[in-house]
Amino acid sequence: MHQQLGATLTGFAGWLMPLRYGSETAEHLAVRRTAGLFDLSHMGEITVTGPDAAAALDHALTGQLSAVTPGRARYTMMCAEDGGVLDDLVVYRVAGEQFLVVANAANTATVDAELRRRSAGFDARVTDQTADYALIAIQGPEAAGVLAPLTDVPLGDLKYYAGQRASVTGRAVWLARTGYTGEDGFEIFCPPDDAEPIWHALANAGAPAGLVPAGLAARDTLRLEAGMPLYGNELGPDVTPYDAGLGRVIKLEKPGGFVGAAALAERAKAGPRRVLAGLTLASRRVPRHGYAVLAGRRACGIVTSGAPSPTLGTPIAMAYLEPDVIHDPEPGLAVDIRGRAEPADLIDLPFYRRSRA
DSSP: OTTTTTOEEEEETTEEEEEESSOHHHHHHHHHHSOEEEEOTTSEEEEEESTTHHHHHHHHSSSOGGGOOTTBEEEEEEEOTTSOEEEEEEEEEEETTEEEEEEOGGGHHHHHHHHHHHTTTSSOEEEEOGGGOEEEEEESTTHHHHHGGGBSSOGGGOOTTBEEEEEETTEEEEEEOOOSSSSOEEEEEEOHHHHHHHHHHHHHHHGGGTOEEOOHHHHHHHHHHTTOOOBTTTBSTTOOTTTTTOGGGOOTTSTTOOTTHHHHHHHHHHOOSSEEEEEEESSSSOOOTTOEEEETTEEEEEEEEEEEETTTTEEEEEEEEOHHHHHOOTTOEEEEETTEEEEEEEEOSOSOOOOOO
């Protein structure tokens, strides 16, 4: 289907995925202005079920999943004993004893294995159900208007970071108001055989509003503008959630603790070794992952993600910087782009925040 739509396909974590269908800038702007349709079937889906499912997840992850009510979701992380991030996750509480853990494609096997190991001793069952799900996302200010006639759920009642069993085009799905673009939108978890008809129905319903299919390239620039971290760039085993400015996902006060809690408690006392920050450049040259950030002539950090921002019209980047540079960026910051220091301005994340009026 993606080939028929003219997609440029690329290998990604063992999957063949649409990178773009035409202009990635046009796809990006469609999501910001109207709506975009994404195939996210590469994401991992792991269920944790049983009487101790909530307790097992409290032990395995940084967040307090036992406090999540059925029908709601929580952004959280799985950390190693030393506090390094093994993956960032969205966890839905589908029912009292049933959770759906959504993992990054490259980390699904690790998350599955660690959940099994960390659930030992709990009355909980961990099942990798990635092959049982396709995942379609519709994102953008027109997403609700496009989806509403195709579902039996009153979308006005579905809160952000909530999900429920629903029907889309008469097919049973798990419908969630979540996404990775900085816009309002929905993610539809469905059986693989239902993916193509659901996709076509959404595409046809959204065409008059300006909806277009969007690939991984647009998804990356959208999440970058929204200041959302990407595993392998802003997150990894050598990074703690505190470094990434995501200390809010760590619940050190949880009864019984969790894997990595001791190391993260020490990190909380010591303060971050580096700080994730936003940079904008007046130059048209683009900072890329791995480029050095300079304070004067001294290297003081490294770019984790960078791209031209279609919304802002200027190159942007996220970078890890030394903490003292954040408080006093003098004598001025620059990014070393192929041997040339391009001046950069420090900016609070996110670069873009949608209007909620």
